[in-house]
Amino acid sequence: xxxxxxxxxxxxxxxxxxxxxxxxxxxxxxxxxxxxxxxxxxxxxxxxxxxxxxxxxxxxxxxxxxxxxxxxxxxxxxxxxxxxxxxxxxxxxxxxxxxxxxxxxxxxxxxxxxxxxxxxxxxxxxxxxxxxxxxxxxxxxxxxxxxxxxxxxxxxxxxxxxxxxxxxxxxxxxxxxxxxxxxxxxxxxxxxxxxxxxxxxxxxxxxxxxxxxxxxxxxxx
Amino acid sequence: xxxxxxxxxxxxxxxxxxxxxxxxxxxxxxxxxxxxxxxxxxxxxxxxxxxxxxxxxxxxxxxxxxxxxxxxxxxxxxxxxxxxxxxxxxxxxxxxxxxxxxxxxxxxxxxxxxxxxxxxxxxxxxxxxxxxxxxxxxxxxxxxxxxxxxxxxxxxxxxxxxxxxxxxxxxxxxxxxxxxxxxxxxxxxxxxxxxxxxxxxxxxxxxxxxxxxxxxxxxxx
DNA sequence: TATATTTTGTACCAACTCGCATAATAAACA
DNA sequence: TGTTTATTATGCGAGTTGGTACAAAATATA
Numbered sequence: 288x289x290x291x292x293x294x295x296x297x298x299x300x301x302x303x304x305x306x307x308x309x310x311x312x313x314x315x316x317x318x319x320x321x322x323x324x325x326x327x328x329x330x331x332x333x334x335x336x337x338x339x340x341x342x343x344x345x346x347x348x349x350x351x352x353x354x355x356x357x358x359x360x361x362x363x364x365x366x367x368x369x370x371x372x373x374x375x376x377x378x379x380x381x382x383x384x385x386x387x388x389x390x391x392x393x394x395x396x397x398x399x400x401x402x403x404x405x406x407x408x409x410x411x412x413x414x415x416x417x418x419x420x421x422x423x424x425x426x427x428x429x430x431x432x433x434x435x436x437x438x439x440x441x442x443x444x445x446x447x448x449x450x451x452x453x454x455x456x457x458x459x460x461x462x463x464x465x466x467x468x469x470x471x472x473x474x475x476x477x478x479x480x481x482x483x484x485x486x487x488x489x490x491x492x493x494x495x496x497x498x499x500x501x502x503x504x505x506x507x508x
Numbered sequence: 509x510x511x512x513x514x515x516x517x518x519x520x521x522x523x524x525x526x527x528x529x530x531x532x533x534x535x536x537x538x539x540x541x542x543x544x545x546x547x548x549x550x551x552x553x554x555x556x557x558x559x560x561x562x563x564x565x566x567x568x569x570x571x572x573x574x575x576x577x578x579x580x581x582x583x584x585x586x587x588x589x590x591x592x593x594x595x596x597x598x599x600x601x602x603x604x605x606x607x608x609x610x611x612x613x614x615x616x617x618x619x620x621x622x623x624x625x626x627x628x629x630x631x632x633x634x635x636x637x638x639x640x641x642x643x644x645x646x647x648x649x650x651x652x653x654x655x656x657x658x659x660x661x662x663x664x665x666x667x668x669x670x671x672x673x674x675x676x677x678x679x680x681x682x683x684x685x686x687x688x689x690x691x692x693x694x695x696x697x698x699x700x701x702x703x704x705x706x707x708x709x710x711x712x713x714x715x716x717x718x719x720x721x722x723x724x725x726x727x728x729x
Numbered sequence: 730t731a732t733a734t735t736t737t738g739t740a741c742c743a744a745c746t747c748g749c750a751t752a753a754t755a756a757a758c759a
Numbered sequence: 760t761g762t763t764t765a766t767t768a769t770g771c772g773a774g775t776t777g778g779t780a781c782a783a784a785a786t787a788t789a
Contacts (some may be wrong), residue, residue: 305765306755327637329550333747343768348748350766404640415698416548416637419625429699460712467709470695471688477636478650488688489683495716526735527785554777564738566779571736575777730789737784745776746775754767 312350315340319351320361324406327413328358328424359427365409366431372397373438383446384497387465390439391489394469398476399485407477411470436466461496467491533571537560540572541582545627548634549579574581580648586630587652593618594659604667605718608686611660612710615690619697622708628698632691657687682717689713 318339322331333354351357376389396411399405404414412430418425440462448451452461474486539560543552554575557566572578597610620626627633631652639646661683667673673682693706 300755302636303765304757304763306757306767308766320546322735325640327548327550330641332747343766344747345749345769354747390774406640407636411695412636412640415628415633415695417551418698418700419546419627420551425700429701432701433697457712459710461666463709464689464713464716467689467692467696467713468685471691474632474636474650474691474695475653475688477639478653479639479646480650480653488681488684491678492685492688495685523786524735525733525787526738529736553775555775564736565777566739567737569778731767732787732789734787735785737782739781741780741784742778744763744776746773750769750771752767752769754765756763756765 294327302407308350310340310342310346310350315342315350316357316361316364319357320365320409323358323361323407323413325404328354328417331358342406349480355421355423362424362427362431364408364412365433366427367409369431370434370438373435377438379442379445381441382497383451384493386442387439387489387497388493391464391469391472391493392486394472395482395485395489396478398473399482402482405476405479408470408473412477432466432470435469436462439465443505465492465496467494515560531561531563531567531571536563536571537578537582537585540578541586541630543577544582544634545630546625549575549638552579576642576644580644583631583635583648583652585643585656587606587648589660590618590629591613591638591655594656598659598663600663602664604663604672608660608718609662609711609714611686612690612693612714615693616697616703616706616710617693620703623703626697626700627690628696629694632694633698642699653687653691656690660686686713686717689717698712 318341319336322336322339326335327354331354333347336354336357337347340347342350347357349364372393373390376388376393378389379386381389394408403413412429414428414431416426418428436459440458443452443456443458443461443465447454447456447458452458463475468489472489476485528709539562540557543557543560547556552575554565554568557575557578558568561568563571568578572581572591593614594611597614598607599610600607602610615629619628633651635645635649639649657680661679664673664677664679666685668675668677668679673679689710693710696706696709
C-alpha cells in the first residue's frame with residue numbers, strides 16, 4: 288500500500304531481520320508533534336495522530352508506546368531543537384543584545400510559521416495545560432523552561448566576564464527576565480497577535496534588558 | 509456585580525413560577541471554572557463538571573448551555589475578576605512601580621493558591637491550548653490579554669502625565685512588557701516554579717521596567 | 730382543588746476513545 | 760526451499776464522551 292514505493296532504506300546499514308518499516312521515525316515523530324502542537328495533548332486522538340503519521344495504530348504503539356510516551360518524546364525533541372536554535376542564535380561573536388534579538392526573532396519565526404493559525408510554543412501552548420494533572424508532563428515542561436533559562440544565563444555570564452555587562456548585573460535574573468519575554472511571545476503568538484507586533488515587542492524587550500535606556504519607564508534627571 | 513438585574517431577584521424577590529433551583533449559579537460556575545482550570549477544556553468531562561457543580565447534567569445544559577458555552581462563560585468571569593483585581597492593585601495613590609508590584613503579587617497569589625498543584629492563569633494555562641482550533645476561544649483569549657495590556661497602559665499613561673515617567677517612555681510598549689512578565693509568571697507558576705522565585709523575578713521585573721538601573725544588564729560608564 | 734411552569738433525576742444514545750489480539754505480510758536467514 | 764523475525768493491517772471490545780428524552784417533582788397561580 289503505502290510502502291510499495293520505498294521501504295525506507297536508510298543508508299548503507301544492513302537491513303534488520305524482519306519486515307522493513309514503512310515509515311521514517313523522524314518524519315513520523317514530526318507529524319505527531321504537529322498534531323499535538325495544534326490540538327494539545329488531550330484533544331489529539333490516536334486516530335488523527337496515526338493518520339498524520341501515516342502509520343496504523345498498532346504500529347504507532349509498537350514504535351513509540353502509548354499516547355503519553357509519544358507526546359513526551361515529541362516534547363523532548365522540541366526541547367532539544369529549541370535549545371540548539373537558541374545556542375546558535377547566541378553566537379558569542381555577536382553582542383548579547385544582538386544575540387538576544389536573534390533568539391527572539393527565531394522564536395517568533397517558529398511561533399508564527401503558519402500565518403493562518405499561529406501555534407506559539409509546543410511546550411507553553413500545550414504542555415502547560417496538562418502540567419497540573421500529569422506530573423511527568425509538568426517535569427518535562429519545568430526542565431525545558433529551566434534549560435532555556437540556563438542557556439541565556441550562560442551567555443549573560445560570559446558577557447559579564449567580557450566586560451559587556453555591568454558587574455553588578457545578575458546574569459541569572461537577567462536570563463529569567465529574558466526567557467520570560469520569550470515565554471510571553473509564545474503566549475501572545477498563540478493568542479493570534481501578529482508577527483510585526485511581536486517583533487517590535489521583542490526589540491523593546493532587548494532594549495530594556497540590554498541597554499537603550501531612553502525607551503524604559505525610568506525617569507531621567 | 510456584573511449583572512445586578514438577574515442577581516437581585518434571588519435575594520428576597522418573589523420566587524419565579526416553577527420548581528426552584530437546587531444550585532446557586534455563581535458557586536456552580538466557580539466550581540466549573542476550577543475544573544477547567546485544573547484539567548483544561550478538552551480534558552474536562554461533563555461528568556466531572558456536573559459532579560463538581562453538584563448538578564445533574566441536564567441541569568447544567570439547561571442553565572449554561574453546552575460545554576463550550578460553559579467554558580467561555582468561565583473565561584469571561586475570570587477575565588472580569590482579573591481586570592478588577594488589576595485596577596484595584598494599580599491604585600493611583602501608589603507609584604507606578606508599587607502598583608505594578610502589587611499587580612504581580614496578587615497574580616502570583618492566585619497562580620499559586622494551591623501549593624500542591626499550582627494552576628497559573630486560567631486563560632494562559634488552558635485557553636491558549638484550545639486557541640488554535642477554536643476561534644471563539646482564541647478571540648476570548650486575545651481580548652482578555654488585550655484588556656490586561658490596556659489596564660496597565662492606562663496607568664503608565666497617567667504616570668507620564670503626572671511626571672512620574674520619562675516623557676520619552678512609551679506607555680503602550682511599557683504596558684506590553686509589563687503584561688508580558690505577568691504572562692510569563694503564569695506559565696512558570698503552572699510549570700511548578702515556587703512562589704518565592706516568582707516573587708523575586710517579579711521584583712526584578714519591576715525594577716527593570718520602572719527604575720533601579722543597577723540590576724539591569726546595562727553597562728554604565 | 731386543578732393547572733401552568735420550571736427544575737430535577739434516570740436512563741439512554743450514537744459516536745468516539747485508547748489500547749490490544751490476531752493474523753497476514755515481507756524481509757533475512759538456514 | 761522452509762524458518763525466523765519484525766512490521767503491517769484488520770477488527771474488536773470495554774469504557775468514556777457529549778448531549779438529550781422523558782417523566783417525576785416542586786413551586787406559583789387560578
